[in-house]
Amino acid sequence: MSVIEINNLTKTYGNARGISNVSFTIEEGEIFGFIGPNGAGKSTTIRTLLSLIYPTSGTARIFGKDSVKFAPEIRQEIGYLPSEVFYYDNMKVIDLLKYSASFYKKDCSKKMKELIEIMDLDVTKKIEDLSLGNKKKVGIVQGLLHEPKLIILDEPTSGLDPLMQQKFFDLLEEQNKKGATILFSSHILSEVQRLCDRVAIIKEGKIVAVEKISTLKENNYKKFKIDSAYILDTNYFQMPGVNHIEVKGHSTSFLFKGDINHVMRRIADIDIENLWIEEPDLEEIFMHYYEKEA
Numbered sequence: 001m002s003v004i005e006i007n008n009l010t011k012t013y014g015n016a017r018g019i020s021n022v023s024f025t026i027e028e029g030e031i032f033g034f035i036g037p038n039g040a041g042k043s044t045t046i047r048t049l050l051s052l053i054y055p056t057s058g059t060a061r062i063f064g065k066d067s068v069k070f071a072p073e074i075r076q077e078i079g080y081l082p083s084e085v086f087y088y089d090n091m092k093v094i095d096l097l098k099y100s101a102s103f104y105k106k107d108c109s110k111k112m113k114e115l116i117e118i119m120d121l122d123v124t125k126k127i128e129d130l131s132l133g134n135k136k137k138v139g140i141v142q143g144l145l146h147e148p149k150l151i152i153l154d155e156p157t158s159g160l161d162p163l164m165q166q167k168f169f170d171l172l173e174e175q176n177k178k179g180a181t182i183l184f185s186s187h188i189l190s191e192v193q194r195l196c197d198r199v200a201i202i203k204e205g206k207i208v209a210v211e212k213i214s215t216l217k218e219n220n221y222k223k224f225k226i227d228s229a230y231i232l233d234t235n236y237f238q239m240p241g242v243n244h245i246e247v248k249g250h251s252t253s254f255l256f257k258g259d260i261n262h263v264m265r266r267i268a269d270i271d272i273e274n275l276w277i278e279e280p281d282l283e284e285i286f287m288h289y290y291e292k293e294a
């Protein structure tokens with residue numbers, strides 16, 4: 001079953017672009033990544049999906065139900081972590097969490113306690129005394145305490161230290177194993193690569209690709225790095241399929257897609273000291289998509 005179905009969702013802010021004809025589907029049990037640089041439209045898509053703002057046109061369905069008409073009902077089963085968390089500064093963490101839990105029609109106290117421990121939160125503190133990272137942790141507990149079927153995270157890791165990020169990812173994987181579907185937006189591609197099964201790439205308000213992470217990696221460029229005995233001319237590897245040639249001293253690198261034999265023959269004609277052929281990281285694949293569309 002599709003947990004999220006987005007069909008031609010468009011949101012304009014007056015004359016300003018928000019998102020345009022965004023469509024993608026997320027299946028039950030997926031961890032789905034949503035990548036794009038700042039301002040690409042990730043938060044607008046997520047806020048529209050959650051009916052926090054209304055679409056200019058297009059529709060979204062969550063759990064098979066229209067996201068606007070059934071918003072209150074749908075929200076019972078969603079855990080949402082916004083990119084920026086705003087709270088009542090004067091409240092104690094524990095009071096805020098209890099208040100959040102009171103919106104759900106089930107007892108959240110056990111899960112809340114468990115999450116507080118995992119996130120290592122001092123719940124007796126006032127919100128105003130917390131660091132940015134600790135505020136984010138409060139947001140995480142708040143978003144997960146009702147064991148939602150769908151978890152929507154908008155740039156969730158900003159402000160978290162690496163150890164806490166790891167704990168958080170473990171927590172997400174555990175929830176996913178128990179059946180939760182996850183939508184995870186980020187501009188940090190390595191974390192998407194680490195966690196997600198599929199990914200939608202958004203650029204200037206439009207979806208440019210929806211791919212499996214594995215397909216993205218397999219069907220794309222190979223990354224060549226060659227250390228040569230002498231400095232190569234920048235044009236030496238200028239041939240069909242070669243992109244992003246960079247010559248730094250004796251080291252030459254480029255991305256290649258095509259019949260690898262052509263490159264290997266050219267390499268055989270030079271005096272090389274070392275050679276690496278690697279899968280490009282998502283960042284490079286991502287650049288490729290962006291350039292193809294430009």
Ligand SMILES: Nc1ncnc2c1ncn2[C@@H]1O[C@H](COP(=O)(O)OP(=O)(O)OP(=O)(O)O)[C@@H](O)[C@H]1O
Pocket residue numbers: 013016017018019036037038039040041042043044045083155
């Ligand atoms: N309330 C608003 N009024 C006018 N324009 C807006 C508003 N909110 C967003 N935008 C514009 O819509 C576009 C998409 O913004 P959005 O915040 O969705 O991007 P994003 O991918 O989430 O980026 P970021 O990571 O920076 O939040 C941007 O051009 C932004 O300037």
